[in-house]
Amino acid sequence: MGEYKPPFTITNKILSYISSISEKIGRITAISNLETKPHLRRNNRIKSIHSSLKIEANSLTLGQVRDVINGKSVLGEQKEIQEVKNAYIAYEHLEEIDPYNIQHLKQFHGIMTRYLVEESGEFRSGEEGVFNGSQCIFMAPPARFVPQLMDELFSWMKESKDDVHPLILSSVFHYEFVFIHPFSDGNGRMARLWHTAILSKWKPIFEYIPIESQIEKFQDEYYRSISECHIAGESTIFIEFMLSQIDKILDDISVQINEKNEYLPEAVQKLLEVMEYDIPYTSNELMERLGLKAKEGFRRNYLHPAMEMKLIQMTIPDKPNSRNQRYLRC
Structure with a gap:
C-alpha cells in the first residue's frame, strides 16, 4: 500500500503555474490582511458554497444561498436548501479539517450530506458513475475496491506531503478522489x-x-479534463487545468483586496469594506455600519465619490431621491 503512487507528470506548464501562483499569493499576503475584511471573506465563502452546489445542479441563486445562510426564509426545494445549510457548516469548520485523515473525510461527508443521503459519512455500497449533467464521463471502480483505493490514496498523501508541492498534491487528490468516487452522493462537493x-x-x-x-x-472544461485524464491514465491534464484556474482567480482576489483600491480615498475604501456584494443597502444602513451620524458628510465623502468611480450603483438610478433607493456594490 505504501508503494502506491498516483500517475502524473510534472510539466513545465505546471512549474510555471506554481511559480506564478506563489508570487501572487505572496503579493496578496504582503499588501493585505483578510482578517480586516470580514465582509469580503464572508462573500467569498458564500460564492464557494453557491458555485460548488451549482455544479451539482442545485438551482438556488447566489442571493437565495446568502438568504439561507443568513437564516431567512427561501422559496425552493427543501433538499437544495438543506444542501446549502450542510455546506455552510462544513466550510465554517474548514480550518478544523486534517486533510490527511480519512476519518475526517468521512466525518465531513456526514456533515455535507446530513438528512440527504442514506450512506451519509460512509463509503458507497453500490456502483456509481461520474456525470456532467446527463452525460456519463466514466464509471467509477466497483464498490468493493473503494476502501482499499482510499486507504492507498491517503497513505500516498501522508507520505508525499513534504515532498510534493501542495498545489500539485491537492490537484492529484481531487482527480483521484473523483475517479474513485467513494461516496454514493456528494463526491464533487467533497473533492x-x-x-x-x-x-x-x-x-x-x-x-x-x-x-x-x-x-x-x-x-465543461473541468469535466473534459477529468475525462481526458481517465483516458490517459494519469492526472497531468487535470493538474494543469486546476492550476490555471487558481492562477486566474488570484487575479480577481488581488483586485478585490487591494490592488484596485490602494489608490482610493480612505473613506471610499471603508465604505466598500462594509458592503457585501449582491446586497442592497439604504443610506441609513450604510451610515450605521460606518458609525456615522451626519448624512451630508456621508454623501459628500463616502457615497458620491464611490458612485462617481462606478464602485457603487443605485437600484433606482432614474429616481435618485426615491425613498426606496438602495445601493449595491458593483
Whole structure:
C-alpha cells in the first residue's frame, strides 16, 4: 500500500503555474490582511458554497444561498436548501479539517450530506458513475475496491506531503478522489472542499479564495479534463487545468483586496469594506455600519465619490431621491 503512487507528470506548464501562483499569493499576503475584511471573506465563502452546489445542479441563486445562510426564509426545494445549510457548516469548520485523515473525510461527508443521503459519512455500497449533467464521463471502480483505493490514496498523501508541492498534491487528490468516487452522493462537493482544505494548510488565505466559483465558470472544461485524464491514465491534464484556474482567480482576489483600491480615498475604501456584494443597502444602513451620524458628510465623502468611480450603483438610478433607493456594490 505504501508503494502506491498516483500517475502524473510534472510539466513545465505546471512549474510555471506554481511559480506564478506563489508570487501572487505572496503579493496578496504582503499588501493585505483578510482578517480586516470580514465582509469580503464572508462573500467569498458564500460564492464557494453557491458555485460548488451549482455544479451539482442545485438551482438556488447566489442571493437565495446568502438568504439561507443568513437564516431567512427561501422559496425552493427543501433538499437544495438543506444542501446549502450542510455546506455552510462544513466550510465554517474548514480550518478544523486534517486533510490527511480519512476519518475526517468521512466525518465531513456526514456533515455535507446530513438528512440527504442514506450512506451519509460512509463509503458507497453500490456502483456509481461520474456525470456532467446527463452525460456519463466514466464509471467509477466497483464498490468493493473503494476502501482499499482510499486507504492507498491517503497513505500516498501522508507520505508525499513534504515532498510534493501542495498545489500539485491537492490537484492529484481531487482527480483521484473523483475517479474513485467513494461516496454514493456528494463526491464533487467533497473533492472541492478537500482541495481547499489541503491548500489552506499550506496558505491559510485559501480558506477564503472561492476556487469553486472559478471551476463553475469553466465547468465543461473541468469535466473534459477529468475525462481526458481517465483516458490517459494519469492526472497531468487535470493538474494543469486546476492550476490555471487558481492562477486566474488570484487575479480577481488581488483586485478585490487591494490592488484596485490602494489608490482610493480612505473613506471610499471603508465604505466598500462594509458592503457585501449582491446586497442592497439604504443610506441609513450604510451610515450605521460606518458609525456615522451626519448624512451630508456621508454623501459628500463616502457615497458620491464611490458612485462617481462606478464602485457603487443605485437600484433606482432614474429616481435618485426615491425613498426606496438602495445601493449595491458593483
